[in-house]
Each structure stands twice: as structure tokens, then as C-alpha cells.
Amino acid sequence: xxxxxxxxxxxxxxxxxxxxxxxxxxxxxxxxxxxxxxxxxxxxxxxxxxxxxxxxxxxxxxxxxxxxxxxxxxxxxxxxxxxxxxxxxxxxxxxxxxxxxxxxxxxxxxxxxxxxxxxxxxxxxxxxxxxxxxxxxxxxxxxxxxxxxxxxxxxxxxxxxxxxxxxxxxxxxxxxxxxxxxx
Amino acid sequence: xxxxxxxxxxxxxxxxxxxxxxxxxxxxxxxxxxxxxxxxxxxxxxxxxxxxxxxxxxxxxxxxxxxxxxxxxxxxxxxxxxxxxxxxxxxxxxxxxxxxxxxxxxxxxxxxxxxxxxxxxxxxxxxxxxxxxxxxxxxxxxxxxxxxxxxxxxxxxxxxxxxxxxxxxxxxxxxxxxxxxxx
DNA sequence: CCTTGCATGTAATGGGTTACATGATTTA
DNA sequence: TAAATCATGTAACCCATTACATGCAAGG
Numbered sequence: 100x101x102x103x104x105x106x107x108x109x110x111x112x113x114x115x116x117x118x119x120x121x122x123x124x125x126x127x128x129x130x131x132x133x134x135x136x137x138x139x140x141x142x143x144x145x146x147x148x149x150x151x152x153x154x155x156x157x158x159x160x161x162x163x164x165x166x167x168x169x170x171x172x173x174x175x176x177x178x179x180x181x182x183x184x185x186x187x188x189x190x191x192x193x194x195x196x197x198x199x200x201x202x203x204x205x206x207x208x209x210x211x212x213x214x215x216x217x218x219x220x221x222x223x224x225x226x227x228x229x230x231x232x233x234x235x236x237x238x239x240x241x242x243x244x245x246x247x248x249x250x251x252x253x254x255x256x257x258x259x260x261x262x263x264x265x266x267x268x269x270x271x272x273x274x275x276x277x278x279x280x281x282x
Numbered sequence: 283x284x285x286x287x288x289x290x291x292x293x294x295x296x297x298x299x300x301x302x303x304x305x306x307x308x309x310x311x312x313x314x315x316x317x318x319x320x321x322x323x324x325x326x327x328x329x330x331x332x333x334x335x336x337x338x339x340x341x342x343x344x345x346x347x348x349x350x351x352x353x354x355x356x357x358x359x360x361x362x363x364x365x366x367x368x369x370x371x372x373x374x375x376x377x378x379x380x381x382x383x384x385x386x387x388x389x390x391x392x393x394x395x396x397x398x399x400x401x402x403x404x405x406x407x408x409x410x411x412x413x414x415x416x417x418x419x420x421x422x423x424x425x426x427x428x429x430x431x432x433x434x435x436x437x438x439x440x441x442x443x444x445x446x447x448x449x450x451x452x453x454x455x456x457x458x459x460x461x462x463x464x465x
Numbered sequence: 466c467c468t469t470g471c472a473t474g475t476a477a478t479g480g481g482t483t484a485c486a487t488g489a490t491t492t493a
Numbered sequence: 494t495a496a497a498t499c500a501t502g503t504a505a506c507c508c509a510t511t512a513c514a515t516g517c518a519a520g521g
Contacts, residue, residue, distance in 0.1 A: 101375050102508080108382040119472050132381055134372045136510060141474060161472050161517045180386055180394075185375030187441075189317045192284050192368030194430050198315055199291040201422025203363055211363075239384025242455060246448045247377050257440040265429045272425060285480080302500055319482060324502060344489045344500050 104179045105133045106143045107152060107168065111176050112240055115156055115167040118144050128244060131226075131251045147172070193258075197265070205273045209266050216262035223255035287362045288316045289326045290335060290351065294359050295423055298339055298350040301327050311427055314409075314434045330355070376441075380448070388456045392449050399445035406438035 109124055110116050116124075118141050125135045135143075144166060147153045152172035157165040168176070193215060200208040230248060235241045292307055293299050299307075301324050308318045318326075327349060330336045335355035340348040351359070376398065383391040413431060418424045 100508090101373075101378055104382075105378055108378075108385070111385065112382065117472075118474095122472095129378075129381070131372060132374060132377045137473090138475080138511085139509065141472095142508095145474090159472095160519095162474095163472060176382065176385060180379060180382060181390070185379060187376060188371055188374060189314060190284075191315060191371060193370060194315045194433060195284055195288055195291075195312075196363060196368060197433075198312070198423075198426050198430055199287075199295065199359065199363060201426050202291070202294065202359060207364070240381075242452075243381055243384050246451060247381055249447070250377060250380075250444050253440055253444050257436055261433050261436050264432070268429060269425075283480085300500075301502095305500095320501090321483085321503080322481065324500095325480095328502090342500095344498095345502095346500060 101133060101185070102135055102139060102143055103147065104176065105129065105135065106140065107147060107172055107176050110153055110166055111168045111173055115165050117159075117163050117165050119163070128240070132247055205269060209269050209273075212262045212266040212269065216259050216266065219255045219259035219262060223252055223259060226252040226255065284316060284368070285318055285322060285326055286330065287359065288312065288318065289323065290330060290355055290359050293336055293349055294351045294356055298348050300342075300346050300348050302346070311423070315430055388452060392452050392456075395445045395449040395452065399442050399449065402438045402442035402445060406435055406442060409435040409438065 105125075106121060109121055109129075113120070113124075118137075121140050121144075122135075122137055125133070125140065129135075144153070144164075148155070148166070151169060152175055153166045153168050155164045156167035159165060196211070200211060203211070226248060230245075230252065235245055288308075289304060292304055292312075296303070296307075301320075304323050304327075305318075305320050308316070308323065312318075327336070327347075331338070331349070334352060335358055336349045336351050338347045339350035342348060379394070383394060386394070409431060413428075413435065418428055
């Protein structure tokens with residue numbers, strides 16, 4: 100149940116936000132951390148309100164509802180941070196394909212890995228560029244946002260290097276071993 | 283819909299398997315790639331059969347059903363491998379917590395990262411030990427299984443190093459800057 | 466006045482997790 | 494004969510995705 104804490108966490112950090120505000124945050128700052136659709140956000144706001152963890156603090160134009168965390172909500176966020184230990188995701192579509200790459204011709208398998216390496220390289224460069232562009236403030240979201248961005252950069256870099264290594268491994272296996280052949 | 287292709291892929295590679303066989307494979311060889319519960323496996327076998335991608339090739343003791351891929355099934359696996367491009371997961375519970383770590387006292391936040399680094403180090407070492415122990419064959423699952431295992435090792439290594447870096451960053455911010463103080 | 470953006474909600478469908486439920490075979 | 498293992502299946506519930514549906518407000 101992490102969506103709940105993502106929504107709650109943003110409301111606490113921003114000290115009040117509407118569903119619409121949250122959607123934008125999910126699209127931008129949480130994009131590489133936790134995704135959510137519009138209908139999930141509004142649904143979760145309703146549930147959090149029903150459970151007394153947030154409340155409507157103000158209503159604005161166009162039916163805008165500004166939510167703020169209650170004391171119970173802040174307690175719950177803290178409890179989640181301290182007590183609950185997340186288990187890393189155990190599902191990866193890219194790796195799943197690699198697992199079955201033996202079903203393709205070796206050349207196609209290698210092409211898949213080359214392709215993957217290129218994509219990962221682009222994403223790494225994209226995040227690296229972001230790191231250069233953004234001017235970071237002294238607030239919490241800046242500091243911790245910077246940490247997660249660096250994580251993303253390292254993640255893509257790792258994947259790129261791994262894909263290149265894997266491609267080379269396949270090449271090594273595809274080619275007849277030449278070592279013993281000649282001095 | 284990747285579970286479908288995970289099940290189908292295993293049946294193709296093994297050239298026949300029961301639901302029970304598949305469960306064990308999900309627990310062991312696919313553990314770091316794609317997880318599935320027992321009820322998912324049996325449910326998916328029923329759907330794949332209904333769609334004509336696999337069929338019951340033999341029945342054994344205790345109601346055991348050995349499934350084998352049909353031609354349509356092999357075609358579908360290939361199509362999935364070649365045509366469909368997976369998008370990397372965009373959800374990570376560990377990172378989500380880091381994003382909100384500003385809600386804790388700095389010392390607690392740093393403890394969380396130190397803890398995380400230790401856990402990741404253990405998991406990295408566990409996979410490294412596995413790599414040493416296992417004697418690899420020349421078959422496809424060995425070759426490609428070795429690639430995904432190495433991915434896992436690099437993944438945990440990256441996370442460990444990142445957590446250590448992040449912890450140091452927090453320390454840097456928590457401590458008053460001493461640089462300008464003295465020569 | 467028309468377009469863009471702000472703003473919220475619901476319904477249908479599918480996938481995933483947990484728990485329940487049952488029974489046959491092998492091995493100690 | 495008792496325990497472990499093999500073996501399959503169903504039901505309830507929750508979470509996520511996609512699509513549908515509506516309407517106000519501000520700016521050009």
C-alpha cells in the first residue's frame with residue numbers, strides 16, 4: 100500500500116495540495132520513483148479523508164479542494180517511514196525478456212542487448228543533463244529529490260554497462276573459441 | 283501481460299512442464315526477474331490452454347498435467363520477444379521512502395540509508411556466492427540465467443554504493459560547513 | 466467567443482495477493 | 494501409519510489502468 104503514503108507524504112511536505120497539484124507532482128518529481136494515474140490519486144484522496152488522515156482545508160474555484168494532513172496523518176507517515184520496510188521490486192520486464200532470449204537467433208539476441216544499452220545510455224544522459232540544469236534549493240524536497248535523481252542516473256548507467264557486458268558475453272559464446280587455436 | 287509470457291517461455295524452454303514444476307522455477311530461477319504466486323500460475327495455465335497456446339501433453343500421477351507449447355504458442359513467444367518493448371518499472375518502494383526522509387530527524391534518515399546499504403551489500407554477496415557455487419551448463423537457460431544473475435549482483439552493488447553516497451551527502455548537509463573556518 | 470487549462474469524479478476490466486480447500490503418492 | 498511432498502484448483506479482496514463524463518474559469 101505505497102500509493103497511500105506517496106499521496107500522504109506529498110501533502111505533508113507541501114503542507115496542503117489539491118488532487119490536481121498532486122497529479123502534476125506524480126508526473127514530474129515522482130516520475131522515476133512512484134507512478135500514479137489521475138483516477139488513483141482522486142480515489143486515494145477520498146480514502147485518506149474517510150480514514151481521517153487528511154482533511155479538506157479549503158475550497159477554491161472550479162470545485163478545487165485543498166487537502167491538508169491531520170495529526171493522525173502525520174503520525175501515520177512517520178510510522179510508515181520508521182516501521183515498515185519495503186521489499187525491493189522483484190519484477191522486471193526487460194530482464195524477463197533476456198531470460199528467454201535463447202529462443203531467438205544469437206544475432207537478434209545481441210541486437211536486443213545493443214538496443215537496450217543505447218536506450219539506457221540516453222536515459223542516463225537525460226538525467227545527467229537534468230542534474231546540471233536544475234538549481235537546487237535548501238528545502239527537503241530539493242535535498243532528497245537530488246538523492247533520488249542521482250539514484251536514477253546510477254541505475255541507468257549500471258543497466259547500460261550491464262547490457263554491454265551481456266552483449267559481449269553472447270558474442271564470446273557465439274564465436275568459436277580461438278584461444279587454443281594459435282599461439 | 284508479462285506473466286503470460288513468463289509461463290509460456292518456461293514451457294517452451296523446458297519443452298513441457300506441470301504447474302507444480304513452474305511454481306518451483308518461479309521461486310528459484312525467476313525469483314529476481316518475475317515473481318508469481320501459485321494461484322497465478324494455475325490460472326494462467328488455464329487461460330493459455332483456452333487460447334490454444336499450450337496444451338496438455340500428458341497426465342501423470344496425482345492429477346499431474348504436463349503442458350507443452352503448441353505452434354501458436356511458440357509463435358506468440360517469438361512475437362513477444364521481437365515486437366513488444368517493455369518499459370522499465372517506474373515504482374520503487376525504497377526510493378519512495380528516501381523521497382520523504384526529510385520528515386525524519388537527520389540522524390534517523392542517515393540510519394535508514396546505512397541500514398539499506400548493509401542490506402544491499404548482503405544481497406550482493408549472496409548472489410556473488412551463488413555465482414561461485416553453481417556449475418553452469420551449456421544450455422540456454424544456463425547462459426541467459428547467468429546474465430540475469432550478474433545483473434542482480436550489479437544491481438545490489440549499485441544500490442549499496444548509492445546508499446553510502448547518499449548517507450555521506452546527508453552528513454555533509456547536517457554538519458556545519460567547516461571549510462571556511464580554518465586554513 | 467473560443468480555446469486552453471484547471472478540476473473532479475465514476476465505471477469497467479484485468480492483474481495480483483492471500484487464504485481456503487482438497488486429495489494422492491512417496492518415504493521414513 | 495504418519496509426515497512430507499506432490500499436485501491442483503477456487504474465492505474474496507485489493508490495486509491499477511483505461512476510458513468515459515462533466516463542467517468552470519481565465520486569457521487571448
